[in-house]
Amino acid sequence: MHLPPWYLxxxxxxxxxxxxxxxxxxxxxxxxxGSTLVLLIVGFLLFExxxxxxxxxFHYSARALAYGLIGGFLxxxxxxxxFAAMESGGKASIVAPFTALYPLVVVLLAPLILHESVxxxxxxxxxxxxxxxxxxxx
Amino acid sequence: MSARNTLKxxxxxxxxxxxxxxxxxxxxxxxxxxxMSASGMQFLFTLGGVPVALAVLAARRFKFERNRKGTAYGxxxxxxxxxxxxxxxxxYRTGGNTAVITTATSLYPMVTVVLAVGLLRERLTLIQIxxxxxxxxxxxxxxx
Numbered sequence: 001m002h003l004p005p006w007y008l009x010x011x012x013x014x015x016x017x018x019x020x021x022x023x024x025x026x027x028x029x030x031x032x033x034g035s036t037l038v039l040l041i042v043g044f045l046l047f048e049x050x051x052x053x054x055x056x057x058f059h060y061s062a063r064a065l066a067y068g069l070i071g072g073f074l075x076x077x078x079x080x081x082x083f084a085a086m087e088s089g090g091k092a093s094i095v096a097p098f099t100a101l102y103p104l105v106v107v108l109l110a111p112l113i114l115h116e117s118v119x120x121x122x123x124x125x126x127x128x129x130x131x132x133x134x135x136x137x138x
Numbered sequence: 139m140s141a142r143n144t145l146k147x148x149x150x151x152x153x154x155x156x157x158x159x160x161x162x163x164x165x166x167x168x169x170x171x172x173x174m175s176a177s178g179m180q181f182l183f184t185l186g187g188v189p190v191a192l193a194v195l196a197a198r199r200f201k202f203e204r205n206r207k208g209t210a211y212g213x214x215x216x217x218x219x220x221x222x223x224x225x226x227x228x229x230y231r232t233g234g235n236t237a238v239i240t241t242a243t244s245l246y247p248m249v250t251v252v253l254a255v256g257l258l259r260e261r262l263t264l265i266q267i268x269x270x271x272x273x274x275x276x277x278x279x280x281x282x
Binding site: 003004006009012013015019021022034035038039041047050052053060064065070074076081084085086088089096098109110113129131132135138 | 150155158160163166168172173174177180181182183197203205207209211214217218223226229230232234235236239240243246247248251253257258265266270273280
């Protein structure tokens with residue numbers, strides 16, 4: 001069986017983020033969601049010396065730099081909104097599956113923005129994933 | 139709760155806002171990675187998150203709970219999230235389909251659910267078992 005090249009990286013994402021779910025539960029047993037979010041970003045900052053790309057950073061186009069910075073800002077702002085939704089009375093059993101649907105927005109917009117198309121098995125797989133992610137976060 | 143009351147609920151709009159942030163994040167990452175390496179993207183991504191951390195701290199008047207266990211678990215959340223994000227950028231960088239990679243990697247609750255059974259002694263619900271079956275089918279289809 002020939003696996004696509006992104007498969008191994010996706011497995012690392014699944015394991016790392018899957019374990020995060022456990023630590024998130026444990027962390028918020030002791031500290032607030034706000035403090036957890038701050039520590040999340042501190043955790044990312046610990047890696048900065050390791051991922052510093054060197055002088056090539058100054059040769060990236062302004063557009064690419066903006067994509068990176070805005071991407072980080074939006075992702076963390078989204079995490080803050082998720083915590084805020086839970087703290088303002090949203091049930092985790094509703095908020096978690098609802099926000100986990102963000103790939104659906106990506107699926108709908110990817111052909112327009114990135115001009116990418118999916119094969120039929122991939123499309124069915126995407127459908128199964130979306131059902132799975134809602135069921136799993138309930 | 140009636141539909142009208144739900145529409146007035148703050149949590150709903152926070153959730154919508156969350157979706158409105160995470161979907162464009164994916165496009166920013168993918169478009170940026172056309173030029174940058176995964177580590178370059180991770181470096182900038184982290185810097186982009188710093189204002190959010192500062193805003194959260196400022197809203198709390200820079201008060202931070204001093205709880206060793208909570209801090210250790212919180213840092214573990216950060217370190218593991220960073221590893222996962224770097225791998226996500228590497229996956230996008232391979233040139234694979236963005237919609238497929240995004241949906242495949244969004245299946246991480248399946249690992250949490252399975253680990254919660256082993257580590258936190260939680261029980262799988264029937265809904266979660268059905269979810270795991272759908273996730274497994276998806277992975278087989280993605281490998282075709």
